Amino acid sequence: MGKASTDNRLVAAGMTAAAAIVFAPRTPQGFAAETERVAEAFNWTVVFLMAMPYATMACCVGWIIYRYTRAHRAREGKPARLHIVRKGEC
Numbered sequence: 001m002g003k004a005s006t007d008n009r010l011v012a013a014g015m016t017a018a019a020a021i022v023f024a025p026r027t028p029q030g031f032a033a034e035t036e037r038v039a040e041a042f043n044w045t046v047v048f049l050m051a052m053p054y055a056t057m058a059c060c061v062g063w064i065i066y067r068y069t070r071a072h073r074a075r076e077g078k079p080a081r082l083h084i085v086r087k088g089e090c
Helices: 003-022 028-076
Strands: none
Touching: none
16 A cells, blocks of 8 residues: 555545535525526526527528628629728718
8 A cells, every 4th residue: 555545545535525515415495496596597598499590580681681782782883892981071
């Protein structure tokens, strides 16, 4: 038995103690609060999942409108790039 085995035992004992502290039995109020937080997180997840198809569709429609207006401007001979008005210009 050398120093390495003693170190391994100390590490194992420390990990066991940490696990006992983290996973210690909780009070019923603690479980209720944790359950409430999990339910709230689940509800927000559902909201985001429900909103995602609409957000994706809005991005696609916006891109199509953007490309259409750019192509329309190019056909009319107007510059297709965005004109940035600088200070002093009208």
